[in-house]
Amino acid sequence: MTYNLTYEESIQWIRNQSEHKELVKFCYLDTDNLAAAKRFSLSEEFIEVANLLKLNNSPHKLKILDLGCGNGIASYAFASLGHDVSSVDPHLSEDVGLGATARLASTIKNGSIETFQAFAELLPFPDSTFDIVYVRQALHHFYSLPKGLAECSRVLKPKGLLLATREHVVDNDKQLKIFLENHIFHRINGGENAYTLNVYISNFKNSGFKILKNFTAFSTVINHFPTSNIELMDYLFQPLKKILGKKIASVIIKFYPIEILYRYLLSYFYKYPGRLYSFLCIKEKNS
Numbered sequence: 001m002t003y004n005l006t007y008e009e010s011i012q013w014i015r016n017q018s019e020h021k022e023l024v025k026f027c028y029l030d031t032d033n034l035a036a037a038k039r040f041s042l043s044e045e046f047i048e049v050a051n052l053l054k055l056n057n058s059p060h061k062l063k064i065l066d067l068g069c070g071n072g073i074a075s076y077a078f079a080s081l082g083h084d085v086s087s088v089d090p091h092l093s094e095d096v097g098l099g100a101t102a103r104l105a106s107t108i109k110n111g112s113i114e115t116f117q118a119f120a121e122l123l124p125f126p127d128s129t130f131d132i133v134y135v136r137q138a139l140h141h142f143y144s145l146p147k148g149l150a151e152c153s154r155v156l157k158p159k160g161l162l163l164a165t166r167e168h169v170v171d172n173d174k175q176l177k178i179f180l181e182n183h184i185f186h187r188i189n190g191g192e193n194a195y196t197l198n199v200y201i202s203n204f205k206n207s208g209f210k211i212l213k214n215f216t217a218f219s220t221v222i223n224h225f226p227t228s229n230i231e232l233m234d235y236l237f238q239p240l241k242k243i244l245g246k247k248i249a250s251v252i253i254k255f256y257p258i259e260i261l262y263r264y265l266l267s268y269f270y271k272y273p274g275r276l277y278s279f280l281c282i283k284e285k286n287s
Contacts, residue, residue: 008093010189020184026226028073033100034107041077044221044228045165049074052213052280053132053163055081061111062131065155067120068138072101072113078134079111086130087115088123120148128157137166137276139200140193149207156283162209165222165278168194171271179274194274209281216267216277223276236262 005013011029014020030036040046050056055078062083066075069087078085091097098115105113118124120142133152142148152162170176179194186192197214204211215222221229233253240249252258 004190005188007091007189007191008096010185011096013188014184023184029071029096031095033071033073033095034076034104036071037073037076037104040073041080043225045225046074046077048220048222049134049163049165050077050081053134053161055083058083063129065123065125065130065133065152067123067133067135067152068141069098069101069115070136071096072098072104072115074134074136075101075113076104076108079105079108079113082110084112085114086125087113088118088120089115090117090119092117119143120151123151123155125155127154128160129155131157131160133160133162135162135164137168139164140168140195141191145195145199145203146206149203149209153208153283158283160283162204162281162283163278164281166276167200167278168192168274169197169200169217169277170194170273171196175273183274197277200277200279204279204281208284210284211279211281213280214277215279216264217270217272217275218263218266220278222278233259233262 015024015029015031024030028036028040055062064078064083064085066072066078066085066087069075069089070091072087075085075087087098087101089098089101093099094103098117101113102115105115116124120138121144133156135152139145139148156162168179170179176194180186180192183192201211201214218224218232221227221232224232237249237253240252243249244252
């Protein structure tokens with residue numbers, strides 16, 4: 001059933017459904033936005049993001065664009081590390097949009113958050129403004145993926161980094177149809193989308209980016225959250241324990257190559273429509 005609610009209305013509706021309590025938590029859509037932002041800043045997902053972008057080792061403040069910032073949880077996390085964040089979203093909502101992000105800005109001590117209402121396809125910034133462009137589960141919401149990525153490239157400094165996380169991937173139109181039919185937010189609000197891996201990759205390259213790392217569904221906790229790293233490895237440990245015994249299984253599970261192979265095989269065989277990928281890119285040339 002499709003309700004055609006606004007984005008804000010759809011979030012409020014889901015909050016009122018007891019069966020979606022965990023979904024609200026895992027999507028950081030709590031009514032208490034500051035609590036959600038603090039939880040995200042301490043999450044395995046953001047710790048991995050910070051490691052990938054080397055945020056903790058930066059000798060100076062970085063200028064970060066949080067594109068499609070939503071309620072500002074990532075903006076808060078970046079700014080809490082002392083960086084200057086420009087938060088962009090088309091939604092002004094005081095609950096789940098720029099209004100919520102602006103409230104978080106007042107809690108920051110070292111870094112900063114400044115909000116801007118805009119779409120990805122027309123960003124209100126000069127060329128070569130940012131060290132990093134961060135896009136969390138938002139590329140698939142762009143009205144035009146080529147134009148949006150071209151803008152990301154334009155506002156990035158030479159050799160600047162683009163990190164796009166938790167992007168929905170499908171293999172074909174049939175999978176896209178299945179994904180949309182089963183996505184609760186799409187049913188009540190619309191606006192969801194997904195692309196094939198080749199579409200993402202070709203658009204990155206056409207916009208002047210070199211892909212440094214393509215993260216598959218289980219290669220990083222960024223993608224397989226809310227399943228933690230410990231939980232993921234326990235799924236392997238339990239059958240090994242039954243076959244080999246607890247002692248031997250405990251030794252095997254600690255070998256890093258075993259973990260890498262396990263994550264590779266999970267990603268290889270997991271072809272669920274809308275599975276999540278992430279991409280770390282560097283700006284090679286002007287788009």
